[in-house]
Amino acid sequence: MKISLNYSGNYSNLLSPELKLKIQTIHDGIYTKTGIGSDYLGWIDWPSSISQDWLKNLNDTAKDIRDKSNVLVVIGIGGSYLGAKAVLEALSKNFQPFKKLEVIFAGHLVSGTYLKQLMQYLDSKEVTINVISKSGTTTEPAIASRFLIQYMEKRYGEQASSRIIVTTDGKKGALRSLAIAKGYKRLVVPEDIGGRYSVFTAVGLLPFVAAGYDIEELLLGAKIAQQEFQIVDVENNPAIQYAIIRKNLYDSGYPVEILATFDDKLKYVQEWWKQLFGESEGKDGKGIFPTSVLYSTDLHSLGQYIQDGKRMLFETFLLVDKVDEDLTIVESFQNGDDLNYLSGLSLHEFNHVCYEATSIAHLQGGVPQIAITIDQLDERHLGHLLYFFMIACAYSAYLLDINPFDQPGVEEYKMNIFKFLKKPGYC
Ligand code: PA5
Numbered sequence: 001m002k003i004s005l006n007y008s009g010n011y012s013n014l015l016s017p018e019l020k021l022k023i024q025t026i027h028d029g030i031y032t033k034t035g036i037g038s039d040y041l042g043w044i045d046w047p048s049s050i051s052q053d054w055l056k057n058l059n060d061t062a063k064d065i066r067d068k069s070n071v072l073v074v075i076g077i078g079g080s081y082l083g084a085k086a087v088l089e090a091l092s093k094n095f096q097p098f099k100k101l102e103v104i105f106a107g108h109l110v111s112g113t114y115l116k117q118l119m120q121y122l123d124s125k126e127v128t129i130n131v132i133s134k135s136g137t138t139t140e141p142a143i144a145s146r147f148l149i150q151y152m153e154k155r156y157g158e159q160a161s162s163r164i165i166v167t168t169d170g171k172k173g174a175l176r177s178l179a180i181a182k183g184y185k186r187l188v189v190p191e192d193i194g195g196r197y198s199v200f201t202a203v204g205l206l207p208f209v210a211a212g213y214d215i216e217e218l219l220l221g222a223k224i225a226q227q228e229f230q231i232v233d234v235e236n237n238p239a240i241q242y243a244i245i246r247k248n249l250y251d252s253g254y255p256v257e258i259l260a261t262f263d264d265k266l267k268y269v270q271e272w273w274k275q276l277f278g279e280s281e282g283k284d285g286k287g288i289f290p291t292s293v294l295y296s297t298d299l300h301s302l303g304q305y306i307q308d309g310k311r312m313l314f315e316t317f318l319l320v321d322k323v324d325e326d327l328t329i330v331e332s333f334q335n336g337d338d339l340n341y342l343s344g345l346s347l348h349e350f351n352h353v354c355y356e357a358t359s360i361a362h363l364q365g366g367v368p369q370i371a372i373t374i375d376q377l378d379e380r381h382l383g384h385l386l387y388f389f390m391i392a393c394a395y396s397a398y399l400l401d402i403n404p405f406d407q408p409g410v411e412e413y414k415m416n417i418f419k420f421l422k423k424p425g426y427c
Contacts (some may be wrong), residue, residue: 001224001375003388005238007245008369014248015234023240026398027232030391035398040405042192043390047200047222047383055215058202061165061185062210066101068163069128073118073148074207075107075141076132078275078410079195080167083204083386084132086272090265090382091213100212106148107131107141115144119151127152128163130210132203134189136173139417145175167202194405196276197390200383214379221383229391239388242370243395249368250288250400254314258306259292260358261318262351265377267294269318273389280404281397288396296354303358307365315362316370317355320377323348 029035030044065072074084085105092098102125106118129152131145152160166179170188179186187202198204200222209215229239246257257277259270270292281287293302306313329350331343342350363369374381397404418426 001221001381001384003238003385004371004373005241006371006373007241008363009245009248011241011245014244019244020234022399023234023244023395024232026395027240029398030394031230037403037405040192040194040197041394042190043194043197043200045226046190046193047219047226047387050200050219058187058205058209058215061187061206065128065130065165065210066212069101069126071102071104071122071125071127072207072210073104073106073122073127073129074132075129075144075148076105076167076203077108077138077140078279079198080132080134080138080141080203081105081108082196082268082272082275083199084207086268086386087199087204087208087213087218087382088211089268090377091379092211092265094264098211098213101210103207103211107144110140110143115147119147122151127155128165130165130167130206131175132167132189133173133175134169134195134198134203136168136175136177139414142174165206167206194407196272196279197405199272199386217379218383221380221385222387223383224380225384225387225391229388238372239392240395242372242392243399245370246288246396247399249314254312254368255287256289256291256313258313258315259290259318260295260298260315261292262295262355263318263320263323263377264294266318266320269382269385270294272386276389276393277396279407279410280393281400281402283402283406283409286400286402295351295358299354299358306362306367311366314368314370316372317359319355319371319373320375321373322376324376 026035029038030041033041033044035041074081076084084103088098088103104118106115129148131141133141149160149164152163156163161183164182164184165187166175166184167187167189168175168179170176170191176186178184187206189198189201189203193201195203200219205215205218208218229237231237232240234240234244249257259273261270274290274292277288277290282289293306306315326346326348328344328346329339329342331340359369359371374385394404415426
């Protein structure tokens with residue numbers, strides 16, 4: 001299993017002695033947990049430190065959910081939402097439910113229409129809810145929780161508390177206090193792991209395992225990545241290479257990175273990636289703005305801008321080598337659509353040609369490129385890829401001299417909401 005990384009520029013030219021020294025310093029800061037923000041570096045060795053007891057508790061909880069319910073509603077936002085959404089969407093089949101249980105998300109947006117229709121839908125189902133919030137105080141999921149907990153209490157009476165699971169901090173927060181008061185089962189988000197780095201904790205994994213996916217394989221991929229990417233090797237460690245290339249492009253006048261894929265299963269991996277890099281790097285007037293496109297769809301919308309608009313973009317293709325299922329174009333006797341020239345071509349092969357054509361066109365249009373290729377999209381490769389992005393993101397932010405693990409900017413709008421709505425203590 002491997003992540004291969006190709007760059008359209010000359011990578012070796014970027015490797016000055018100063019840069020190598022900086023990478024060594026960053027590496028040491030990460031692995032001795034002494035860099036800025038190191039209180040939140042728990043995710044670095046988390047995959048290899050998970051115990052059998054921890055896994056058993058998660059599996060038992062998932063089984064209990066499935067025994068009681070056919071729908072799990074997961075309430076959370078940001079890092080308490082996107083990890084689970086990304087892994088579930090990446091591995092599910094189109095037009096089919098998740099393997100063993102339906103998982104529906106709420107609290108990632110505030111909409112009376114959404115919540116009302118969700119509760120109507122739940123009326124004909126057996127339901128468990130998993131409220132996820134590390135701080136336990138985030139307003140949007142708290143609002144959704146209030147509605148859904150009231151719904152559960154009305155519907156299940158005293159039994160409601162056995163159908164509500166809370167994933168939150170082990171020591172503080174309103175959600176923790178509520179869970180203790182009401183007797184909800186609690187899963188703990190480790191103190192030293194922040195939201196967008198929490199996909200391999202109960203935050204991302206309970207919905208994943210409840211839906212019937214292979215948690216051991218996902219964690220194995222992450223463990224392999226943990227081993228592989230801890231080596232400080234600027235020539236061979238793709239996580240470090242990705243960080244170095246991004247920093248060089250940023251310094252060369254390319255402040256916007258587009259993560260491009262041809263695989264719609266990666267749509268929420270793109271969303272997770274945007275949060276990871278955007279929230280980790282966008283600080284102190286610095287940082288690459290992360291955005292994403294899904295091809296071919298976006299070749300017929302944003303493709304024009306990418307090819308020809310203001311030159312400030314670089315493009316990172318996220319490619320999957322092998323697909324599970326494919327179709328081959330067959331010859332048609334009448335050839336009314338003039339497509340016989342494509343006979344024998346599989347749709348995956350078409351996408352590969354489309355990638356090569358797009359890559360050359362965009363390069364000629366002045367868009368530098370990185371290509372990240374994984375072998376296939378399954379639990380193990382996904383775990384490997386997500387860990388790769390997390391460690392690359394830490395290097396990237398440190399290369400910009402930014403703390404990758406805080407998000408002070410997110411607080412600004414929250415404070416305004418509290419002020420405008422006159423939250424006690426904020427007006
Ligand atoms: O990465 C982060 O820390 C944030 O995106 C949080 O996950 C997000 O703000 C939700 O926070 P909480 O889990 O405390 O509700």
